[in-house]
Amino acid sequence: MSSHRESDTQDGKPEQPERRRLCRGLLAGAAATASGLHTIPVFAKGTIPLDLDNDADLLKALIKMRGRLDSKLHIGWLRARRFAVSDAKIEPLCGLIAATFNRFSQVSDTLFEVVTLEITHYTDINTGALLKNIKMPFSDTTVEVPPYRFGPTRVRFAVDLEENERFAPAAGTTEGGFSPAGSVLMNRSIHREGQRDGLLYLRHEEHGRVQPDNSSSPSMFYKESTIWSAPLKQVLDPTLNNVDASVAYSAMTSWRPWMKMRDLPGNTMSNGFGGKAASLDDLPEDFLRYTRQIHPDVLRDPEALLDA
Numbered sequence: 433m434s435s436h437r438e439s440d441t442q443d444g445k446p447e448q449p450e451r452r453r454l455c456r457g458l459l460a461g462a463a464a465t466a467s468g469l470h471t472i473p474v475f476a477k478g479t480i481p482l483d484l485d486n487d488a489d490l491l492k493a494l495i496k497m498r499g500r501l502d503s504k505l506h507i508g509w510l511r512a513r514r515f516a517v518s519d520a521k522i523e524p525l526c527g528l529i530a531a532t533f534n535r536f537s538q539v540s541d542t543l544f545e546v547v548t549l550e551i552t553h554y555t556d557i558n559t560g561a562l563l564k565n566i567k568m569p570f571s572d573t574t575v576e577v578p579p580y581r582f583g584p585t586r587v588r589f590a591v592d593l594e595e596n597e598r599f600a601p602a603a604g605t606t607e608g609g610f611s612p613a614g615s616v617l618m619n620r621s622i623h624r625e626g627q628r629d630g631l632l633y634l635r636h637e638e639h640g641r642v643q644p645d646n647s648s649s650p651s652m653f654y655k656e657s658t659i660w661s662a663p664l665k666q667v668l669d670p671t672l673n674n675v676d677a678s679v680a681y682s683a684m685t686s687w688r689p690w691m692k693m694r695d696l697p698g699n700t701m702s703n704g705f706g707g708k709a710a711s712l713d714d715l716p717e718d719f720l721r722y723t724r725q726i727h728p729d730v731l732r733d734p735e736a737l738l739d740a
Contacts, residue, residue: 481668484624484632487591488541493667494622494634495544495589497660497677499536505735506534506674509715510681512704513557516569518697523569525700526577527555529719531709533734543590547738549583551730553722562722568691575692578606579726584738593620599642609690611652614644625659632664650695652686679706 482489492501499506509531516525530552539545554563554577563577588595597616601608618640625633635657642652662677683702687693709715712731723731730737 479670481670484668490622490624490634491542491544491589491591493632494636494660495536496667496672496675497632497634497662498589498636498658498679499534499546499674501536501538501673503535503537504674505738506536507709507712507715507734508532508534508679508706509709509719510679510704510706511716512681512683512702514554514700514702517699517701518570521570522701524557525569526563526566527557527560528702528704529553529555529716529722530580530706531715531719531723533730533738535735535738539588543588543593546587546589547584548587549585549730549734549737550581551719551723551727552580553719553726554580555718560718562725568693570698571693571696573692575690578609578690580610581605581727582607582610584740589620589622591622594618606690610688611642612644612646612649612689614642614646614649617641617643627664630664631661632667633659633661635659650686653699654683654685656681656683658682677708680704681706 482493484490484493495501498508510529512528512530514525514528516523530550532551533549534546536544536546554566555561556563565574566577567574595618597618598614599611599616600613601611619638621637623635623637625635627633636659638654638656638658640654644651659680660677661679662675666672666675681702681704685700685702687696687699712720712734720731
């Protein structure tokens with residue numbers, strides 16, 4: 433990762449261009465204070481830091497934290513716990529360990545697109561062992577837990593995005609166990625959460641609703657909130673395409689078809705944390721172990737799968 437360069441000075445006095453940059457910095461600092469960003473770092477001569485009051489730069493900031501601005505392979509991981517909720521009662525359901533393999537590309541100043549492959553392993557909430565079957569809370573029905581593998585698919589990111597999509601489970605996969613074929617209304621948005629102790633916080637909201645083609649199937653929803661944090665100086669540095677970042681994760685979702693909860697009212701809720709992996713070796717050991725068992729091709733060459 434590139435190092436950060438400080439501004440050049442002579443005899444302790446800024447040169448004329450430096451004075452102009454200092455004025456710009458003061459103005460940017462005033463705007464940042466209004467957004468909760470109280471400290472604006474100084475960067476190398478001739479570079480302009482990202483302005484988080486500008487939507488195009490705010491989008492770049494999130495992509496730097498969530499992925500990469502260039503088209504190189506990006507790997508992210510997540511560890512969470514999932515609970516079942518029904519009639520104001522909450523019961524533990526399972527743990528999960530997941531990773532995504534991504535390649536980002538900029539479509540315009542206001543839109544990025546990512547090709548992504550996601551692998552999730554569901555685990556015993558106490559032991560961390562891989563689940564093959566689970567007794568569902570509230571229904572007391574024992575069901576098979578299918579492996580979760582989605583993609584490669586294309587996902588778009590913007591500061592405020594609403595789009596209608598079509599979803600159809602791919603043949604020969606378990607995708608139908610997680611969502612039926614149908615129309616999807618998807619909303620994604622980015623929100624400034626300020627900075628503290630040199631870290632920038634951005635929140636990404638995602639809300640999707642599936643209207644199944646089969647009218648006898650209930651509609652489904654997915655609501656995810658992630659809060660990304662990374663060093664403010666790195667995020668604003670225009671010379672960096674990628675920064676080290678952490679994520680706090682929470683989500684709610686309808687019962688999945690594989691859970692066989694039928695008309696039982698309720699949903700699931702999850703919370704967890706994660707980050708970015710510089711390479712496959714940086715992924716959590718249990719994710720690597722379970723992926724070798726179930727999806728060995730992913731670890732052999734994830735980039736080839738994204739190109740497929």
